[in-house]
Amino acid sequence: MVTDNRVGTIVTHGLLILGVALMCFPIWLTFVGSTVTQREIVQPPLPLLPGGQFLENYRAALFSGVNAPVGRMLVNSTVMALGIAIGKIAISLLSAFAIVYFRFPGRMLCFWTIFITLMLPVEVRIVPTYEIAVQLGLLNSYSGLILPLIASATATFLFRQFFLTVPDELVEAARMDGAGPMRFFKDILLPLSVTNIAALFVILFIYGWNQFLWPLLVTTDPDMNTIVMGIKQMLPQADDYGNWPVTMATAILAILPPVAVVLLMQRLFVKGLVETEK
Amino acid sequence: MEKRVVFRHAWLPYALVAPQLLVTSVFFLWPAGQAVLQSTQLPDPFGLSTEFVGLENFEYLFSDRYYRASFLTTGAFSVGVTVLSMSVALALAVLADGVIRGSGVYRTLLIWPYAVAPAIAGVMWLFMFNPSIGVVAYWLKALGYDWNHVLNGGEAMSLVVIAASWKQVSYNFLFFLAGLQAIPRSLIEAAAIDGAGAWHRFRTIILPLLSPTTFFLLVVNVVYAFFETFGIIHTITLGGPGQSTMILVYKVFADGFVGQDLGSSAAQSVVLMGIVGLLTVIQFRFVERQVHY
Numbered sequence: 001m002v003t004d005n006r007v008g009t010i011v012t013h014g015l016l017i018l019g020v021a022l023m024c025f026p027i028w029l030t031f032v033g034s035t036v037t038q039r040e041i042v043q044p045p046l047p048l049l050p051g052g053q054f055l056e057n058y059r060a061a062l063f064s065g066v067n068a069p070v071g072r073m074l075v076n077s078t079v080m081a082l083g084i085a086i087g088k089i090a091i092s093l094l095s096a097f098a099i100v101y102f103r104f105p106g107r108m109l110c111f112w113t114i115f116i117t118l119m120l121p122v123e124v125r126i127v128p129t130y131e132i133a134v135q136l137g138l139l140n141s142y143s144g145l146i147l148p149l150i151a152s153a154t155a156t157f158l159f160r161q162f163f164l165t166v167p168d169e170l171v172e173a174a175r176m177d178g179a180g181p182m183r184f185f186k187d188i189l190l191p192l193s194v195t196n197i198a199a200l201f202v203i204l205f206i207y208g209w210n211q212f213l214w215p216l217l218v219t220t221d222p223d224m225n226t227i228v229m230g231i232k233q234m235l236p237q238a239d240d241y242g243n244w245p246v247t248m249a250t251a252i253l254a255i256l257p258p259v260a261v262v263l264l265m266q267r268l269f270v271k272g273l274v275e276t277e278k
Numbered sequence: 279m280e281k282r283v284v285f286r287h288a289w290l291p292y293a294l295v296a297p298q299l300l301v302t303s304v305f306f307l308w309p310a311g312q313a314v315l316q317s318t319q320l321p322d323p324f325g326l327s328t329e330f331v332g333l334e335n336f337e338y339l340f341s342d343r344y345y346r347a348s349f350l351t352t353g354a355f356s357v358g359v360t361v362l363s364m365s366v367a368l369a370l371a372v373l374a375d376g377v378i379r380g381s382g383v384y385r386t387l388l389i390w391p392y393a394v395a396p397a398i399a400g401v402m403w404l405f406m407f408n409p410s411i412g413v414v415a416y417w418l419k420a421l422g423y424d425w426n427h428v429l430n431g432g433e434a435m436s437l438v439v440i441a442a443s444w445k446q447v448s449y450n451f452l453f454f455l456a457g458l459q460a461i462p463r464s465l466i467e468a469a470a471i472d473g474a475g476a477w478h479r480f481r482t483i484i485l486p487l488l489s490p491t492t493f494f495l496l497v498v499n500v501v502y503a504f505f506e507t508f509g510i511i512h513t514i515t516l517g518g519p520g521q522s523t524m525i526l527v528y529k530v531f532a533d534g535f536v537g538q539d540l541g542s543s544a545a546q547s548v549v550l551m552g553i554v555g556l557l558t559v560i561q562f563r564f565v566e567r568q569v570h571y
Contacts (some may be wrong), residue, residue: 008376009377009378012373012376012377013377013380015373016370016373016374016377016384019366019369019370019373019388020384020387020388023387023388023391023444023447023448024387026399026402026403026405026406026444027391027394027402029402029405029406029413030401030402030405033405041411042410042411043411044410044411044412044413044415044416045413045416045417046411046413048413090297091297091298091301092298094294094295094297094298095294095295095297095298095299097294098290098291098292098294098295099291099295100281101281101284101285102284102285102286102287102290102291102294103284103286104287104291104292107291110295110299113299113302113303113307114295114298114299114302116307117302117306118558119551119554119555119558120306120310120551120554120555121505121506121554123505123506123508123527123530123550124313124505124527124530124547124550124551124554125306125309125310125313125547125551126530126531126534126535126547127313127316127530127534127535127540127543127544127547128308128309128310128311128312128313128316128544128547129305129309130535131309131312132304132305132308132309132312136304147301147304147305148305150301151301151302151305151306152306153298153302156298164281168281168282168283171281171283171284171285172283175283175285180285181285181287181290182290184285206392206393209395210393210394210395210396210397210398211395212395212396212397212508212509212512213508213509213512213531216512217535228395228397228398228509229397231397231398231401231513232397232401232512232513235401235404235513244405244411247401248405251398251401251402254395254398255393255394255395255398258393258394258395259390259393259394261393262389262390262392262393263386263390266386266389269389270389270452273449273452274453274456
């Protein structure tokens with residue numbers, strides 16, 4: 001700051017702390033809600049400090065849930081998120097490598113075909129994609145959860161941008177030493193790309209974990225529910241009171257993995273965000 | 279940009295692009311084509327056959343007052359979310375940029391709502407504002423205001439706007455903070471030496487230098503409000519009460535999967551494709567040129 005103002009600094013910190021408190025308030029309230037009994041929730045106001053039901057509620061959530069045990073949903077979410085992140089990175093690395101480092105007929109056509117996918121999130125093609133998933137027998141399966149979501153080109157775009165910055169001298173040196181393209185890919189390009197791969201993995205894992213609409217459509221068996229979409233079914237409908245503490249516990253469990261990933265890998269996360277939006 | 283040094287190989291590049299091309303064709307190009315095709319068809323009431331009707335579905339769509347209302351609703355929703363989340367994020371970023379130590383800590387504390395799925399954010403805000411059991415609803419009632427977003431369309435819209443903005447503040451905060459930190463201190467100090475007050479400095483130096491970031495975030499926020507907020511609507515209001523929170527992307531789902539009106543849903547999808555295509559073109563043409571990291 002230009003002026004070193006003691007009062008100004010205190011006010012700034014105060015406002016920031018207020019901002020942080022406001023941003024964290026919903027999550028705090030959800031956590032409190034997950035540690036009290038149903039009765040305390042149904043009779044407002046909810047106390048602002050956690051109650052004593054932490055273990056009971058979380059155990060109930062993990063092992064029986066409301067219509068599917070949350071433990072099972074966590075497993076499904078993990079498989080889906082990992083599948084999407086790893087799948088997308090794998091096919092994007094290969095495609096970006098081919099497009100940047102080879103000359104072949106149809107190269108520009110492939111380029112544009114892949115990049116056109118940047119324009120359409122899954123939400124605008126749900127009905128026909130669903131029909132295809134049905135025809136291919138992908139309902140209620142991990143493949144159905146994963147495959148349609150790895151179709152977009154953000155990762156390919158990022159890797160292409162990155163590969164273009166790799167010095168040509170490395171390729172020349174590799175060829176002079178007699179290395180073929182896949183050798184170059186494995187021994188030189190991949191190690192150089194590790195930071196980008198890690199950053200992208202963080203973003204894609206969060207993206208995959210937080211998917212809602214597509215898992216909602218593709219799963220009819222409660223056993224295949226993912227935790228983010230399963231939450232909707234736990235909310236009380238119409239006259240039903242639901243089970244708020246267990247639902248809140250599920251919400252907390254649902255956000256733990258992505259939040260942990262963001263907090264622990266913050267630098268990579270920020271890098272991933274910045275890179276994918278360029 | 280092209281590489282000078284490349285490999286030559288007969289079949290390897292094709293093998294390398296094959297997986298992505300396959301997934302893209304099956305799950306992207308084919309459905310997109312199907313959506314366009316279905317938008318020109320009208321299925322019979324039993325779904326056994328379809329009849330080609332050309333642009334009739336689109337004509338019907340644009341003369342349907344519910345669809346036109348949905349456009350307005352989506353517009354209001356996007357404006358609300360964009361303005362709210364960007365202004366809060368900018369305020370927090372300016373504050374965080376102003377502290378000498380601790381901006382890293384504040385950044386950590388403020389970016390993690392990004393990891394919360396929109397659907398979960400919806401559940402959390404629903405829990406706070408539920409007319410019968412919500413804490414905030416209770417406090418509002420104590421202050422004399424009877425909150426009931428299940429009955430009141432304006433309140434439902436406010437709730438979803440707040441829930442959607444809350445999530446997006448982290449993202450905007452990150453970019454605004456990076457943008458602010460990239461402004462050379464010397465410029466600000468020179469202005470201060472010349473006697474410019476804090477607000478004047480903000481208005482004439484910081485805001486203009488921040489404008490590439492602002493424009494970029496504007497596009498991203500609009501895309502977010504249009505497409506990624508499905509989870510919030512589905513968990514809090516289901517498009518209701520009435521049609522007051524029926525945004526376009528939710529209507530595609532409601533008409534297609536719940537109402538089983540496939541032709542209309544497909545036509546709506548095609549319209550949305552056009553919109554997102556336009557936004558993407560804007561993003562690539564006008565924004566990419568100016569943003570430097």
